[in-house]
Amino acid sequence: MARSSTTSDVFNAIAEAHRRDILDTLMAGEKPVGAIVTDLSMSQPQVSKHLRVLTEVGLVSCRADGRRRLYRLEPARLRPMHDWLAKYEQAWNNRLDRVEDYLKELQQQGEQQ
Amino acid sequence: MARSSTTSDVFNAIAEAHRRDILDTLMAGEKPVGAIVTDLSMSQPQVSKHLRVLTEVGLVSCRADGRRRLYRLEPARLRPMHDWLAKYEQAWNNRLDRVEDYLKELQQQGEQQ
């Protein structure tokens, strides 16, 4: 049995770096496929396929404009991930008393009062 | 070319539902492999393999205790995901003026303020 389908949930959809790149570039606003292609230097079919996956999980939506299709970010769909993460956020805050973690924080962030 | 290696980054590591389950069960605290096996009704090798992946991306750490190995959550490693998400969090808040999103919020959350 292989990995569960990538089209079924947000976690899998976002596991791909290229798809995260597409979401990032769509933060600037609605864009046609061609703009994404040039922005990210990916092939047009590659972009279309990733957009399909992102559409299927609802992370982007699509609107026709003449012969182009304008894709738009649907950030609300990221909420499930945020909620899942929130549990751990608390966990990492609770452990700030541990010396290890404190040192890690200092190392990673340079400074933090 | 297939999907980029699951062992290389946190996004891929948590794309697997079983691995998220393991992290969830470790929130209760340090546990030996056997406890995870019974908690989640997975096979022991299956759990060990997922723990390997989680260890490689630093999401869990391991400590020997006699003939067992106690695994512990390392929630700080989820920070990169949180940071990536934060950008979109802003985006979904900024769009609250759009009726669509507002309705979605109401539907999903029931109430808010």
Next chain:
DNA sequence: CAAACATATTCCGTTATCGGCATATGTCAA
């Protein structure tokens, strides 16, 4: 209608994943 343009889809080869099963490694107890 034909040709140019924008995007989607299909087919293909390569590669990685996942789970199962068997087995190796390591540790304690008698």
Next chain:
DNA sequence: TTGACATATGCCGATAACGGAATATGTTTG
């Protein structure tokens, strides 16, 4: 040391992901 116990690893088959290239679909313009 021998055997029970706990965990890790290796091998396997099935599945599906990814990118590339070619092509199909759909739209505008002449």
